[in-house]
Amino acid sequence: MHENYRKAECTILHDNFLLNFDWTDDGSPCVAIVLFSWFTRGWTALELHESKRVKVLFKGPDPHSPLVKDLDDNILAKRPAAASRAYWIATHIIQRIR
Numbered sequence: 030m031h032e033n034y035r036k037a038e039c040t041i042l043h044d045n046f047l048l049n050f051d052w053t054d055d056g057s058p059c060v061a062i063v064l065f066s067w068f069t070r071g072w073t074a075l076e077l078h079e080s081k082r083v084k085v086l087f088k089g090p091d092p093h094s095p096l097v098k099d100l101d102d103n104i105l106a107k108r109p110a111a112a113s114r115a116y117w118i119a120t121h122i123i124q125r126i127r
Contacts, residue, residue: 034079042067042085042100052087052096056116059104063119077126101127 034040046065052058062085067073077083085104089096098104106112106120 031075031079034076035081037080039082039084040076040080042083043095044086047085047087048095049088052089052098056106056113056119058085058087058098059106059119059123060115062104063122074126077123 042062044065044067046067047058047061050058050061062068083100085098085100086095087098100123105123106116109117112120
């Protein structure tokens with residue numbers, strides 16, 4: 030199964046919890062990823078590790094269309110000084126797996 034993720038151009042993280050989570054630029058979406066049930070399953074570490082790109086679906090302004098965000102470009106914190114402690118810790122946890 031890990032080859033499926035390694036060969037894929039993109040992995041889409043599509044979960045009902047995140048589809049009901051409003052997107053904001055404050056780091057809370059990153060923390061939400063670490064705290065929701067998908068992240069607690071063992072195989073998800075393999076999915077994150079093997080995927081070249083990860084797109085995450087969130088609740089957006091249009092109730093009929095999810096908002097698509099790139100994990101590396103849009104969700105993870107870029108530097109500690111610009112992030113809350115929770116945001117930076119969540120970023121670090123995800124980056125260690127990636």
